[in-house]
Amino acid sequence: MAGNVKVMIAPGRYVQGQGAIWEIGRHVKKLGKNALVIGGPTGLGVTRAGRQSSFEEHGISEHEEIFGGECSYAEIERLTALAIEKQCDVIVASGGGKAIDTAKAVAAGARAATVIIPTIASSDAPCSAMSVIYKEDGTIEKFFIPPRNPDLVLVDTEVIARSPVRMLVAGMGDALATWLEADAAIRSGARNPARGQSTFAAETLARLCFDILMEYGLQAKIANQRQAVTPALERVVEANILLSGIGFESGGVAAAHSLQDGLNMLEECHGFYHGEKIGFLTLVQMVLEGRPKNLMQKVFEFNHRVGLPLTLADLSIENIGEKRLREAVAVSCKPKAIIFNHAFPITEDLVYDAILTTDEMGKRLKSGQAIV
Numbered sequence: 001m002a003g004n005v006k007v008m009i010a011p012g013r014y015v016q017g018q019g020a021i022w023e024i025g026r027h028v029k030k031l032g033k034n035a036l037v038i039g040g041p042t043g044l045g046v047t048r049a050g051r052q053s054s055f056e057e058h059g060i061s062e063h064e065e066i067f068g069g070e071c072s073y074a075e076i077e078r079l080t081a082l083a084i085e086k087q088c089d090v091i092v093a094s095g096g097g098k099a100i101d102t103a104k105a106v107a108a109g110a111r112a113a114t115v116i117i118p119t120i121a122s123s124d125a126p127c128s129a130m131s132v133i134y135k136e137d138g139t140i141e142k143f144f145i146p147p148r149n150p151d152l153v154l155v156d157t158e159v160i161a162r163s164p165v166r167m168l169v170a171g172m173g174d175a176l177a178t179w180l181e182a183d184a185a186i187r188s189g190a191r192n193p194a195r196g197q198s199t200f201a202a203e204t205l206a207r208l209c210f211d212i213l214m215e216y217g218l219q220a221k222i223a224n225q226r227q228a229v230t231p232a233l234e235r236v237v238e239a240n241i242l243l244s245g246i247g248f249e250s251g252g253v254a255a256a257h258s259l260q261d262g263l264n265m266l267e268e269c270h271g272f273y274h275g276e277k278i279g280f281l282t283l284v285q286m287v288l289e290g291r292p293k294n295l296m297q298k299v300f301e302f303n304h305r306v307g308l309p310l311t312l313a314d315l316s317i318e319n320i321g322e323k324r325l326r327e328a329v330a331v332s333c334k335p336k337a338i339i340f341n342h343a344f345p346i347t348e349d350l351v352y353d354a355i356l357t358t359d360e361m362g363k364r365l366k367s368g369q370a371i372v
């Protein structure tokens with residue numbers, strides 16, 4: 001393939017709004033008549049009333065199945081067999097990232113349509129094609145790419161407003177990286193996860209994602225604290241789910257997400273969400289890149305304002321020692337890692353020094369000292 005060919009991929013239909021779940025049947029009936037709905041007890045529960053009422057209104061039958069909690073081959077095979085046995089033509093995920101990724105893989109296996117109802121806005125998984133499959137021990141087995149993105153992503157902002165605030169903030173951390181990573185990948189000409197160059201559309205959506213967070217991030221968090229749906233919350237939910245999803249997958253990825261692969265081996269930070277780790281690693285990427293003063297100040301202050309990690313201590317890894325931190329860096333810098341999607345040479349020493357400097361800047365910012 002020629003190096004300059006652009007590829008952009010996106011969900012077939014995106015629906016967002018307060019009470020949107022009560023209209024889901026109108027969108028699903030174009031895709032199929034018999035749905036397998038998977039999620040945890042909470043994820044299924046918070047959409048049940050609106051979903052079942054709307055499915056009934058539009059003549060769609062459904063079978064609810066409690067999802068086992070991990071997106072593993074065993075769980076995907078179990079649910080795929082169930083979908084085939086029940087002749088389901090639509091697989092619906094109602095829940096968070098792991099239920100969502102499982103539904104994508106089950107739908108591909110059962111040759112059914114994929115419908116995603118995110119009940120939290122904690123990552124940009126819903127709109128992307130990618131499904132991260134884990135081993136039973138919790139480590140990553142494979143990045144599976146189904147033939148197409150979800151056919152429908154439906155977000156009810158009332159459901160999101162009632163979800164835990166920490167989830168929305170984590171989603172902002174994941175979305176914070178989107179433009180900075182896409183920008184780095186575009187500058188270097190690295191291919192995006194859709195295996196092409198970025199379109200101007202994806203680049204623009206990634207930038208819009210960043211601007212919305214800067215402008216409305218804290219306001220959205222405050223609304224979420226009172227379970228309120230406001231224009232700021234609507235904007236941030238769209239940034240976390242739609243703009244970040246297209247922005248990373250069709251824009252590009254770089255150091256922040258590569259560093260997360262390294263951090264994954266440190267069990268001290270296993271209690272933190274993907275987006276929380278990415279929030280800190282976005283700062284590390286900026287230091288690594290030597291981004292200018294104003295941008296640096298803006299993003300560090302953003303993390304401080306919304307409550308995303310600023311230091312190693314915020315991720316409980318301040319005492320792991322140089323050796324283990326360097327081992328994590330080495331995992332992030334293995335050959336062909338996406339950390340090399342930058343336009344300048346990356347070394348493990350450079351990455352290690354960027355982490356220490358970010359940690360120091362975070363400490364200074366917290367104590368009211370200048371960081372740039």
Ligand SMILES: [Zn+2]
Binds near residue numbers: 123124174274278
């Ligand atoms: Zn992410």
